[in-house]
Amino acid sequence: MNFDFDPETREMREMVVGFARRELNGGAGFRPGPGGGTDEAAADFRHRWQLAGKQGITGSCVPAAYGGSGLDAVTAAALMEALGQGCTDTGFAFSVGAHLFASLMPLVEFGTEEQKRRWLPALCSGERIAAHGITEPEAGSDALNLRTRAERREDGYVLNGGKCFTTNAPVADVFVVQAATAPGGGYFGLTAFIVEAGTPGLTVGPPYDKTGLHGSPMADVHFEDCHVPLDQVLGGEGAGASVFTSSMKxxxxxxxxxxxxxxxxxxxxxxxxxxxxxxxxxxxxxxxxxxxxxxxxxxxxxxxxxxxxxxxxxxxxxxxxxxxxxxxxxxxxxxxxxxxxxxxxxxxxxxxxxxxxxxxxxxxxxxxxxxxxxxxxxxxxxxxxxxxxxxxxxxxxxxxx
Ligand SMILES: Cc1cc2nc3c(=O)[nH]c(=O)nc-3n(C[C@H](O)[C@H](O)[C@H](O)COP(=O)(O)OP(=O)(O)OC[C@H]3O[C@@H](n4cnc5c(N)ncnc54)[C@H](O)[C@@H]3O)c2cc1C
The missing domain is CATH 1.20.140.10 (Butyryl-CoA Dehydrogenase, subunit A, domain 3)
Incomplete structure (x- = not known):
């Protein structure tokens, strides 16, 4: 076993630590109340996100063909470690992780070629932010037992239900969400969908006030007759649990x-x-x-x-x-x-x-x-x-x- 990083990875780590110290610290934090205006926090968050995107941080382990930096898991971990070391706002680093590992990597592993080319480049470059939603009030640890329904129509699916504890939701442009296409169908009863912010029927609640990770915005997400076209199903109907397993890995x-x-x-x-x-x-x-x-x-x-x-x-x-x-x-x-x-x-x-x-x-x-x-x-x-x-x-x- 060799625990040393190669010179290129060492240089990348130093660059990321330095960049994070210079550009990412001092975020406003998503706290309600005086001085904690969430609009201001969101604007500041997005500004720092765009800077991180330009450094290749927000798409680090996505293949270069789709706008990422093509790092393997070890080098991507080294980058995240450097980000945590340089950035005193651990919430920001956490948000990057939720975007990249829970939302973009499932797209890399399960997306069609057309989906990857359509969604990934702007998500890697820092232009857009992703969120991943599976947890619901009645489905926490028992994640597959969720209530959000996706009903098949001729030209797509209609989503009804809601998610909670969704990291990045208040600032997200794209959501990777899980819904039941065969309620009670267990492992094969879930399907993952790519849903764009602003889609009619999708609404996001106000940011939570949390005890920690203040720099990472989190909110509920609601779906009311939210129509999602067929080409935004990720991994095919019934593959939701596999998509989720991949994101957790x-x-x-x-x-x-x-x-x-x-x-x-x-x-x-x-x-x-x-x-x-x-x-x-x-x-x-x-x-x-x-x-x-x-x-x-x-x-x-x-x-x-x-x-x-x-x-x-x-x-x-x-x-x-x-x-x-x-x-x-x-x-x-x-x-x-x-x-x-x-x-x-x-x-x-x-x-x-x-x-x-x-x-x-x-x-x-x-x-x-x-x-x-x-x-x-x-x-x-x-x-x-x-x-x-x-x-x-x-x-x-x-x-x-
Ligand atoms: C900072 C943060 C970010 C998050 N971001 C996201 C996100 O982006 N998207 C998303 O979908 N979700 C997100 N979540 C939600 C997270 O996935 C859930 O909180 C988690 O799965 C636990 O569910 P729960 O909170 O409902 O706890 P519960 O499942 O209600 O568990 C409560 C307690 O019971 C214990 N317990 C439950 N079942 C068992 C069992 N079978 N055996 C032993 N103990 C058990 C648990 O370990 C825990 O101690 C986030 C949570 C946090 C804290």
């Missing part, structure tokens, strides 16, 4: 790389702080209790990194191993604990608005999106031969006969 690996970069940034900042901050006439880092905490933080970062790049390698090689990453590449408790440690080591400064407390807030949702930690563990348990298998009916006891 990318998201569970490469999106989480942004968090690695955030962990590195906070770790470096905390290491510098404990070397400078003096109490009792010595730097606080000279106390073993402090240095051990820094060591634990370093080990958390390094082990998360190993798992993530192993997952990215597997993704690039087409592995379908469910026990090895991608699922554990989420790094489970590592991010949140690293954030808590950073807050602790900054003392009272740690609870002021800043990078350490932001990591705690931004790490909390990472235990929920792309399938909760518990659902990931169910997947791994199943791959180990355990978990939710139905037991065989037991023979009735004598008394019951």
């Amino acid at each position: 990318w998201e569970r690996t490469c999106l989480f790389a942004a968090y690695l970069g955030t962990m590195k940034r906070v770790l470096d900042g905390t290491l510098a702080y404990v070397g400078e901050r003096e109490q009792f006439g010595v730097p606080i880092g000279s106390n073993q209790a402090v240095s051990h905490r820094i060591v634990d933080m370093t080990l958390r970062y390094e082990s998360a990194r190993l798992m993530l790049y192993k997952a990215a390698r597997g993704l690039a090689d087409g592995s379908d191993d469910e026990i090895a990453p991608p699922s554990p590449a989420r790094g489970e408790r590592g991010r949140l604990q690293l954030g808590l440690d950073a807050v602790q080591l900054h003392g009272a400064l740690g609870i002021l608005t800043g990078e350490a407390e932001a990591l705690v807030r931004d790490a909390m949702p990472s235990r929920i999106f792309s399938g909760t930690n518990e659902i990931q563990k169910n997947n791994i348990a199943r791959a180990l031969g355990l978990g939710a298998r139905r037991s065989r009916p037991r023979p009735r006891s004598r008394a019951a006969r």
Whole structure:
């Protein structure tokens, strides 16, 4: 195993870290209330998005033929890590991941040639933004059990229903959405659709006020007699669950790389702080209790990194191993604990608005999106031969006969 990046990838990483520090930081954030005007936040978000697009960030792993940079999964993860490291607005990096891995990669993998040529170039260049919607109020972890219906008409489908927790919805130009074409049809009952913002019958609710990832806009999406033409079905009728699985495969690996970069940034900042901050006439880092905490933080970062790049390698090689990453590449408790440690080591400064407390807030949702930690563990348990298998009916006891 070679854990070194080649010189080209190293150069790309440095370029992305530098670009993110210069151009992407200081976003307005999507917070309602005074000073948090969402129009202003949306304009600022789109401006930074266009800059990121010009750097090849918003289409990094899309083939060059469709306007992307053609990176493989390992290099795309390296880019996302650099983005997380340079960009203090983890929400922005998260939004890039949701656009790229949950929306564009399914288009790459399931789109017809005509669809790829029609939709991908503007989504890669930063001109347009994508969102992916499957979650509904009654269908969270049980994602395939959704209620949004798509009824077949001669010239297309009519969508009715609604999505919640849709990342990028308030700014999205294109939605990749799942709807039931055969309700109760299980895995083959869903179909994915490409729906353009502004299509009659599609409306987006106001941005949510979240505890973390403030720079990533999120909203409900509603469909009321929303007509979608036939050429906007993605992957064919009944292929929705496969489209969703493909998006999760990318998201569970490469999106989480942004968090690695955030962990590195906070770790470096905390290491510098404990070397400078003096109490009792010595730097606080000279106390073993402090240095051990820094060591634990370093080990958390390094082990998360190993798992993530192993997952990215597997993704690039087409592995379908469910026990090895991608699922554990989420790094489970590592991010949140690293954030808590950073807050602790900054003392009272740690609870002021800043990078350490932001990591705690931004790490909390990472235990929920792309399938909760518990659902990931169910997947791994199943791959180990355990978990939710139905037991065989037991023979009735004598008394019951
Ligand atoms: C920041 C963020 C961004 C998101 N972006 C998107 C997006 O762009 N598009 C989209 O469609 N969705 C998105 N989501 C929604 C996300 O996919 C869901 O929140 C997630 O699938 C969990 O569903 P739920 O919130 O309804 O929780 P529930 O499914 O109600 O789960 C609640 C709790 O019960 C546990 N639980 C449920 N079932 C089981 C089980 N069988 N075994 C063990 N434990 C179980 C869960 O692990 C969790 O702890 C986003 C969520 C977040 C937090």
